[in-house]
Amino acid sequence: MTHPIKIDYTLYLVTDSTLAILGPDRDLYTVVEQALRGGVTVVQLREKTGDTAELVAKARKLHGITKRYGVPLLINDRVDVALAVGCEGVHVGQDDMDLATVRKLLGPDKIIGVTASTVDEALRACERGADYLGIGTVYATPTKTNTKEIIGAAGVREILTKIAEAGHNTQTVCIGGVNELNVQRIFHQCHSPKKALDGVAIVSAIMAAPDPEAVSKKLHGLITSEPAFAADLGGNQSVADARSVVDLVPSVIKHVHETTPLSHNMTNLVVQNIAANVALAVGASPIMAGYGEEAADLGKLGGALVINMGSVDPSGLENYQKALRAYNQQGRPVVYDPVGAGATAIRRAAVGTILSSGYLDVIKGNEGEIKTVFNTQEQEEQQRGVDSSTTLDATQKAQLVRALAAREKNVVVLTGKTDFVSDGTRTFAIDNGHAYLGMVTGTGCTLGTTISAAIASRKAGGGVDRLVAVIAAILHFEIAAEIAAVPLLIGLKFRYSSNELNQLGALPLIPTTPSICDIQEKFRPAIHEFDKVVLTARKALRAATVLQIPIFVTTQNRARLGNTVSELQPHLQTAGSLVQANLDKTRFSMWIPGISSHPQFSSTSTDHTSDVLIIGIESHICVTQTALDLLQHGHRVYIAADGVSSTNREEVGIALARMRHAGAVVTSSESWVYECMGDAGIPEFKGIVGVVKESAGDTREALGGLVGSKI
Numbered sequence: 009m010t011h012p013i014k015i016d017y018t019l020y021l022v023t024d025s026t027l028a029i030l031g032p033d034r035d036l037y038t039v040v041e042q043a044l045r046g047g048v049t050v051v052q053l054r055e056k057t058g059d060t061a062e063l064v065a066k067a068r069k070l071h072g073i074t075k076r077y078g079v080p081l082l083i084n085d086r087v088d089v090a091l092a093v094g095c096e097g098v099h100v101g102q103d104d105m106d107l108a109t110v111r112k113l114l115g116p117d118k119i120i121g122v123t124a125s126t127v128d129e130a131l132r133a134c135e136r137g138a139d140y141l142g143i144g145t146v147y148a149t150p151t152k153t154n155t156k157e158i159i160g161a162a163g164v165r166e167i168l169t170k171i172a173e174a175g176h177n178t179q180t181v182c183i184g185g186v187n188e189l190n191v192q193r194i195f196h197q198c199h200s201p202k203k204a205l206d207g208v209a210i211v212s213a214i215m216a217a218p219d220p221e222a223v224s225k226k227l228h229g230l231i232t233s234e235p236a237f238a239a240d241l242g243g244n245q246s247v248a249d250a251r252s253v254v255d256l257v258p259s260v261i262k263h264v265h266e267t268t269p270l271s272h273n274m275t276n277l278v279v280q281n282i283a284a285n286v287a288l289a290v291g292a293s294p295i296m297a298g299y300g301e302e303a304a305d306l307g308k309l310g311g312a313l314v315i316n317m318g319s320v321d322p323s324g325l326e327n328y329q330k331a332l333r334a335y336n337q338q339g340r341p342v343v344y345d346p347v348g349a350g351a352t353a354i355r356r357a358a359v360g361t362i363l364s365s366g367y368l369d370v371i372k373g374n375e376g377e378i379k380t381v382f383n384t385q386e387q388e389e390q391q392r393g394v395d396s397s398t399t400l401d402a403t404q405k406a407q408l409v410r411a412l413a414a415r416e417k418n419v420v421v422l423t424g425k426t427d428f429v430s431d432g433t434r435t436f437a438i439d440n441g442h443a444y445l446g447m448v449t450g451t452g453c454t455l456g457t458t459i460s461a462a463i464a465s466r467k468a469g470g471g472v473d474r475l476v477a478v479i480a481a482i483l484h485f486e487i488a489a490e491i492a493a494v495p496l497l498i499g500l501k502f503r504y505s506s507n508e509l510n511q512l513g514a515l516p517l518i519p520t521t522p523s524i525c526d527i528q529e530k531f532r533p534a535i536h537e538f539d540k541v542v543l544t545a546r547k548a549l550r551a552a553t554v555l556q557i558p559i560f561v562t563t564q565n566r567a568r569l570g571n572t573v574s575e576l577q578p579h580l581q582t583a584g585s586l587v588q589a590n591l592d593k594t595r596f597s598m599w600i601p602g603i604s605s606h607p608q609f610s611s612t613s614t615d616h617t618s619d620v621l622i623i624g625i626e627s628h629i630c631v632t633q634t635a636l637d638l639l640q641h642g643h644r645v646y647i648a649a650d651g652v653s654s655t656n657r658e659e660v661g662i663a664l665a666r667m668r669h670a671g672a673v674v675t676s677s678e679s680w681v682y683e684c685m686g687d688a689g690i691p692e693f694k695g696i697v698g699v700v701k702e703s704a705g706d707t708r709e710a711l712g713g714l715v716g717s718k719i
């Protein structure tokens with residue numbers, strides 16, 4: 009039978025009058041009374057030594073005190089003492105007197121609590137009428153070293169879920185290693201959607217405290233208020249499919265730039281400089297500060313903390329702990345990168361220390377690191393682990409991140425060729441990035457920095473939920489890596505249409521702008537295969553229009569040499585505002601003020617280089633000089649081999665060789681078109697395929713006429 013009165017188990021004090029805990033010069037009654045003044049809601053007298061008479065006397069005196077505070081007094085193990093004193097009940101363990109007998113002896117009105125460390129024990133106790141469960145051991149504790157099993161927050165949550173599912177509303181507290189530093193995280197991480205804890209049972213954090221009243225007050229306040237780190241954790245959890253997540257990515261990236269959040273990096277020496285630069289590049293404000301005491305102030309600045317465990321030593325670990333607590337107190341996010349977690353016993357222990365020191369919003373690591381974190385239950389306890397020696401397949405990786413995120417109630421990122429990200433409910437795989445990332449020091453670490461910027465900015469009002477912010481950071485970082493890597497590989501960077509670029513906003517990307525050089529009437533009879541150049545220019549104009557890429561078209565001394573040829577005119581009109589046409593010049597190079605001062609190229613309006621595709625006549629004159637000018641101003645130059653010619657065809661090969669030597673890339677117009685798209689999934693694909701199909705004959709003609717031995 010369940011006790012009819014609902015007891016307030018919020019802060020449950022279990023006494024201990026041993027020298028190690030109570031100390032030599034304090035007495036039990038004073039300490040308990042101080043704790044009661046501080047807000048303790050239940051007291052259990054737990055004495056493991058002493059005669060029965062002595063115990064009864066202690067209990068009687070203590071009951072006199074607890075009654076004054078209207079707080080129930082329970083006796084550990086000893087039904088006889090409880091009966092003798094007439095106090096409110098007992099607490100029994102699995103090896104103590106059985107519940108049915110205790111109930112028979114105490115009667116229906118007394119409170120009976122039962123220890124449970126497994127689901128079976130918990131279900132049995134509930135079925136037999138326990139009034140509450142003492143669930144533990146949550147964390148290893150010196151107060152009781154002979155505990156059966158350290159079950160961690162995940163174990164408590166599992167028990168809560170299972171008893172709720174079985175229909176029991178038995179009240180619950182958890183016990184073992186609870187203190188003011190972890191109490192909020194325990195409630196947060198133990199919370200099952202089906203059932204919450206009713207309170208925590210504590211011995212040493214109160215009984216051994218120099219000021220039991222103050223610590224009890226603090227504990228009570230922490231338990232009954234929402235943890236700062238949990239505020240705004242949810243966001244828009246309805247975003248569950250990949251498309252919707254990707255749609256939110258540009259706004260997250262943009263928001264980082266708009267809010268310039270602090271990215272506080274406690275990171276290893278190798279990557280400090282790189283991480284600071286990456287923070288700046290993504291729009292955050294970096295600070296590389298390893299001294300834990302500073303975090304109390306830095307945590308108030310609205311940023312996020314990165315704990316990168318690249319180098320581990322005792323003082324570093326202490327600094328991480330201090331900073332973690334400071335950020336938790338401020339409710340600011342923390343990203344944990346357990347670098348080399350499984351490599352040494354010291355690092356494995358450090359993982360345990362950090363997990364038990366505070367709440368980590370994001371844990372990011374490679375497969376080995378995440379496995380180690382998963383296997384490291386708080387306080388180094390090994391349990392229900394993934395075998396660290398095997399390599400996981402994709403499904404197992406997804407299961408691992410999901411399980412760890414569910415256990416820690418946070419977001420877990422497992423990096424690799426495919427990254428896996430989960431918040432315990434939603435799990436995504438990300439296939440972006442580049443093999444070069446694995447060849448450069450600090451890339452993994454700086455991903456942590458990028459994530460910190462996104463989640464800090466999110467908290468500053470970014471709106472999206474934490475998982476989306478993390479995914480946005482990963483995509484930002486990895487797509488930037490792809491783009492940075494492509495010129496090294498094939499000398500091209502044609503991946504995005506300007507539409508996409510606008511969406512991605514903050515990414516330092518620029519589309520490849522076609523520039524069409526001096527294709528004028530007067531040149532028609534003089535230039536080798538002039539018409540073929542026109543065909544390619546027309547195709548490029550049409551493709552750029554579909555892809556919304558800006559276009560520049562020049563004329564050389566238009567008054568004398570005539571307009572851009574009539575075949576291109578309708579397409580210039582269709583391109584509308586995308587095209588800067590009729591840029592007349594006398595210089596041979598297209599690098600004239602109308603182009604060099606355009607935002608596309610001006611270094612004052614953009615802090616990045618542009619990619620330019622050149623199509624035009626006289627490859628050895630105007631095209632070469634334009635290419636050299638653009639290269640000199642730091643832009644990347646591509647020459648459409650099927651879009652350039654000269655009066656004498658022999659000039660073309662020489663000009664192309666020279667431009668290539670100077671750093672230009674020689675390609676074909678169709679190759680350019682496809683690289684501008686990058687992906688057949690883009691909305692413009694259909695339109696571009698139309699252009700390609702309709703121009704198929706032109707392409708063949710231009711290639712046949714203009715390209716041969718000259719490449």
Ligand SMILES: Cc1ncc(COP(=O)(O)OP(=O)(O)O)c(N)n1
Pocket residue numbers: 020022052054084085099100101102104121122123141142143144152181183209
């Ligand atoms: C609230 C609460 N929960 C668990 C225990 C542990 O009781 P038990 O299993 O009987 O172990 P001992 O306390 O006898 O060492 C408890 N005392 N209180």
Ligand SMILES: Cc1nc(C(=O)O)sc1CCOP(=O)(O)O
Pocket residue numbers: 022123142143144145146148149150151152155183184185186209210211212213
């Ligand atoms: C009395 C007791 N029972 C436990 C169990 O797991 O059943 S752990 C424990 C001791 C808890 O002490 P502290 O709050 O100092 O860690």
